[in-house]
Amino acid sequence: MIRQKGNSWFVRWRENGAQKQKHFGIGPEAKLKAELYESEIKLAKKRGEDLSQKRHRQGLFFNELGQLYVDNLRATGRSENHIKNMVTLLNNVFVPLMPDRPVAELTFEHLLTFAGEFSGRAQSTRNRYMDYINAIFNFGVAHKLISENPMANWKKPKEAKRDVQLSVNDLGRIIQHAEPHLAWALEVSFNLGVRTGESELLALQWRQVDFGQGEIKVFAPKTRTHRIIPIKAEFLERLRGKMAESASSSVVEYKGKAVKSLRRSFRSACEKARIEYPVRFYDVRHLYCTTLLNNGADLAAVSKLMGHSTIKMTTDSYYHTQKIEKTRAVGLLPNITSV
Template sequence: MIRQKGNSWFVRWRENGAQKQKHFGIGPDAKLKAELYESEIKLAKKRGEDLAQKRHRQGLFFNELGQLYVDNLRATGRSENHIKNMVTLLNNVFVPLMPDRPVAELTFEHLLTFAGEFSGRAQSTRNRYMDYINAIFNFGVAHKLITENPMANWKKTREAKRDVQLTVEDLGRIIQQADPHLAWALEVSFNLGVRTGESELLALQWRQVDFDRSEIKVYAPKTKTWRIIPINPEFLERLRAKNAASVSSSIVEYKGKPVKSLRRSFRGACDKARIDYPVRFYDVRHLFCSTMLSKGAGLPAVSELMGHGNIKITNSYVHTQQIEKTRAVGLLPNITSV
């Protein structure tokens, strides 16, 4: 049966008791292709042909490879949030724009045209999308579902380094304008340096806090590792008070329930605080790192606190500290007076 979601046309049918679907893109031509494919399905069923075997002869299509990739994500224990995000991208972005041909027939030129569909998006978003596509093709090769990756020669476009401008003073202004649950989340972020969002900050549980040792154990799904973060005495008392009043097991909660997202409320607090430069919630984590480095903290220790897999990643935060560069240059002697 032909369906349309947004401007994208696709065909949905049942095969051996399971629901299948194939996308054809947008526009009149896509609709025509969908109609022809639906007719092909009906004819194959009327003749008693095995659709699975027929498609096997043609080769695996990208939507089928994508579905197998998602099944593998579930089987290997990836988070539901990651799986949901991948399914949304496959259904609404990747599959509708991918050329309608078996993966074995896709060329590097096809992928360049596909990448061109994202030209209006930020470079970081385009790189992330192509990384996902590359991962799907690599999965296909690794499991011998396809013989080669058409993106084998793909090189990621270098992203311009983002200028993080958030200061401790401005963070204080944002916290003053924030709703109580957001203000607390910002305080937790700055004192622990956790990755913001569902992966770390919103996943923090009270059972991870060791009040006797003044430390918290944080799990990083990104690197699949645990790290221990010491808690300074003042913030430890804040944690004790919040724990006593907490209703749920989550450190960050709203009306007794875990919080799913803080982006909208954070944007509102920034507007109220009249922050006139681009700022993301993730910048609080940058501020945690750069503040410690600017005050003389050792790079290896800060790298461990951040949960970075490579100390070079932590080192990239140093460039934001203009005050440190000014201090370093100030150590030079006056050459004319020597």
């Protein structure tokens, strides 16, 4: 089991009647490594494997490749939330279901069987899981840890586009029923169109706001890029007033501290506002984009504001909602009548 002495993390277990332990160092990174190692030991015991022989297996196994991938995520600056999520999936989902053999021996058929274990989940979830697995294998190939990706022939099944129903009026109702910190977070999200959650919205700092130029500089961990978002004059004044009241460096705060999650309070506000259709916090970003496009904003400009890597991404994700543009396009046809 995992233990901690001071800031140092280690795993202790019994093997053939003797007590063993392995140290991983100090800090959050060491804890994550210890958790992954402990999950390997538990899985080996569950399968009735000889732990001493398991350590001398030939070839790189998926659990080992997964750990190297996690180390790379941290080294390249991915968010701690993303890293924790990946470790959880490796420990509880991927490693237990992956065939216990070296990656070099895994075949496409093995991966099809692995994918079949997720048949009861939504297609979007299954695709996300397989994307993660594919990324781990691609990492292995890129760093010459494995010779080829056994998922090279994988074709992602298409997902039905989610019907986002949130309107500006309904967002206003949610804000009216929200706690003050959530109401402000929703207002910020709608006016800036930033990605919700820890990556952008909750990471915003007052120093990023340029009141003189009327803009904010946003860093996107997802794409490792910065983008400049102009701020509407009225909202710029709202920001100025909120900064004067702020007790921290964070744009979105609660009792003077940065906020880590808004999911629970958002769900509560939606219930109080009697929103009867499925809605996620991320739908506010969607609403920002579709509202701009519906009001005639340039597609390329909106794509830049959203932080998308290509205009095609914006088109594929949002342009299908443009009823006004479709109606305008059809209206350009000349009138032709039959005799």
